[in-house]
Amino acid sequence: MKNILLAVTGGIAAYKAIDLTSKLTQAGYQVRVMMTKHAQQFVTPLSFQAISRHPVYTDTFVEENPAEIQHIALGDWADAIIVAPATANTISKLAHGFADDMVTSTLLASTKPKFIAPAMNVHMYENPRTQQNMRILEEDGYHFIEPGEGFLACGYVAKGRMAEPMDIVLAVEQRIQTNDKQNVRHESSYFKGQRVLITAGPTVEVIDPVRYVSNRASGKMGYALAEALVDIGAEVTLISGPTSLASPEGVHFVSVQSAEEMFEAVKSYYQNMDIVFKTAAVSDYTPISPLAHKMKKQDGNVTVEFKRTVDILKYLGEQKTHQKLVGFAAETQNVAMYAQDKLQRKNADVIIANNVGDTSIGFSSEENEVTMYFKNGKAVSIPKSAKIEVARQILSALVGEWE
Template sequence: MKNILLAVTGGIAAYKAIDLTSKLTQAGYDVRVMLTAHAQEFVPPLSFQAISRNPVYTDTFLEQNPAEIQHITLGDWADAVIVAPATANMIAKLSHGMADDIVSTTILATVAPKWIAPAMNVHMYENPRVQENMETLKQDGYHFIEPGEGFLACGYVAKGRMAEPTEIIAALEQPAHVRTDNYFTNKKVLITAGTTIEEIDPVRYVANRASGKMGYAIAAALVTYGAEVTLVSGPTYITPPEGVTFVSVTSAQEMFEAVVERYAHQDIVFKTAAVSDYTPVTKFAHKVKKQEGNLTVEFKRSKDILKYLGDHKQHQKLVGFAAETHDIAHYAQGKLTRKNADVIIANNVGDLSIGFNSNENEVTMYFKDGEVQPLAKAGKAELAYQILNALESRWHV
C-alpha cells in the first residue's frame, strides 16, 4: 500500500488533516488530497500541496489533465482512501450513493479500501440517522476509525474528536482481520522508546540519534491489538499514540527507575530505546566556559536496563533491540545470551535509509531457541505489525 488519497471534509478537525498528511508523507506514502468546498473554509489547499508535494483536488470540473477524467484517475491511482475528518453530511452522502462534489464522486468511483474517521458534535454522532448511515457503510466494507472523547469545538467534553493521525495510520496499516484470540489482547506491555539525555552542564549534553519512531509504532500497533500499553519515552518529537499510558523521562537513570518500578506487573517488555551507555561522572552546576587546551569529561557506565530485566525476569517476555553498524549477527546473538532476552531485534543503523530518524526499517529477529527471522524493509508502522505477528505465532497458545 503506497498511494493514499486523503479526503478532507468541512469540520473544524480539518486542521488535523494537515498533520495527517505530514505524518503519512514522513512514513513513506505518496499522498494526494481532495478538499470539499466546506473544508476550504477551514484549511487552504496550499498547505496540503506544500506538505504532500502533489496537486490538491477541489473541483470535479477543474480537470487538471485533459487526457484524463480526474475523479476516475484518482480513484484508480489510490491504494486506499481516508476520509478525515468525515462529517455527518459526507457520511450521509456516501451511504446514499450521492456524488455531487470531488470527494463523493471519486469515492463512489474507486474500488480501493476506504477508511472513515468521523468528527462531529456528540449528539450528531449519536443521532440515529448518523448511526444508521455509518452502519450502512460498514456493511458495504468501509472501515471506521472511532472518534475519541475530549474537548469538542462546541464546548462539550464528550465523544466526537477525530482520531489522532497516529491512530489513523496505525488503523490503515493494521492487518485486515485481528483474531479474537490474539496473544497480545489484555496483556500488560511496557515499551521503552527514544533516546536519553545525559547532562554535562546546563547547556551541554550527550545523547544519540534515536528518534523513537520504531518504539512508538510498536506501541500504536499493540493498542490496536488490545494490549494495555505503557510507553516510557525519552525526548522525541513524536506525539504519543492514543490509548497508551505515557511516562516521560530524560536520562538513563530516570528511564531505569521508571521501568524497574513497573516491571513486576508487566507481561511483556519491548526495550527499543537507545539508552546512553555512559553518563558524566560530574554534572557541572554552571556552564563550563571555553578555555585554552582540551577539555576532558569523565564518564561512568549507566545502568544496563535490559540486563537488569533479564536478571530479574520471572514470568515476563523480554524483547530487546540492537542497533549495530557491523557484525550484526554476532553482536545480536551475544546480547541475546548476556541479557537473558527472549528475542533480540537487530538492524544496521549504518545504513541511513533504515537508521536513526528514518521512516523505514529492516530488521532481523534472533530468538533464544536459535531461530533467525529476517523482516524485509518496510515502513516502521507496517514493520511493527510484522514484528508482533512473528512473536504472536511463537508465543500464542
C-alpha cells in the first residue's frame, strides 16, 4: 500500500478533490489531506476527513503530536504528494520557494515525488509568468498532469479544467510503478548474489516437558525480509524459531527452538555471509536445570532459576570481519535512546527500532513502522505499512547508504 498526501488549494475544482480522495482510497492508497485557507472557502475539511478517515491538516502551527513537526512528518510519511487543484497562486509560490502555509511548507520540506494538477482560467494558465513558473517546477522534478479543455467556471470553454480524478489516479500510479521498477532494479543490482543470513521469530526455553518460557514475536518481519531479498536475487539463509509461518520460497530454511540452538546455527553460517539481519527475539534467560518430567502442582510458590543466554548480536559484532550487521530493537519506551545505545554497544552497522508497545505495529500485527539508525548518525523513518512493504523500504534505504 502506498501513502498519498493530497494538497487541496483554493479553486472551484476543489470539489473534484473530494472525488479524487475517494478514488485513491478505493484504489488501495492511504490518503491524508491538507488544505489551504482559500480551499476551505469552497469545501470543508470534514468532507475529506469522512472519506480518508484521517484528520485534515490546515494550519502549520497546529501540532497534534508534540513529538514531531507536522509538515515535516507528513512529507516523510507520503510516498507521493498530489496538488489538486493547483491554482496559479500556489504554483507561483512553489516556484519561488514560499512556505507560508501548511501546503507550501510541506511541499518545500519533502523530497518525495510531487504531482501538480493545474486548474484555472485559460488566460491565467497561458500567462507567460504561469508558464515560466511551471517550467521552473518541472526542472525541479515536479510532474504535471495536464488540465483538460471544457466549460470553465468563468464561462469560457477552453483549457484550464482540472484533470478528471481517475486520470490523476492513473497518472500517479504509472509514475509510482515506474519508480518502483527502477528501485527494484537498483536494489537487485546491489543484493543479487549476496549471501544473507536472517534470524526470525522467538525462541523457546524449556522448563519441563510441558512448560516453557518464550515471547510474543511472530517472525513476520524476518520472513518478509527473506521474501523481499529472494525476490531481488539474494541467497538467503533463514534461521527461525517456532512460528506459524510457511518458509518463503527460495530460502535455505533452518528450524531451531532454543536460544542456544539459534546461537549454534548462527555461528555455523556466519563467516560465509555478507549481510546479517538479526530480527529474532531471542530469550535473554533460560532455565539452569530443565526438568526431565512435568513439575507437579504443590502448595506455595515455586522458584525457577535462570541463567543468561549468549548475546548473539553482541557476539556477531565482536566477530565480524567483512559482514554488514543489521540488528533490531523492539522497545516499549525511549525507543530512539535504546536503539542508538544498542548500535554502539553491539558494534552493529544499523539498528532498526520499533515501538512494540503500539499494538497496531506490535509483534503479531500485519503492519510495522520503524526507524533505522546508522553508524554515521543518520536516521531514516519508514512509515506504517504492510511488513513486506517495510522490508522493501528497509532494503532501499540500506542500498542508499551502503552503495
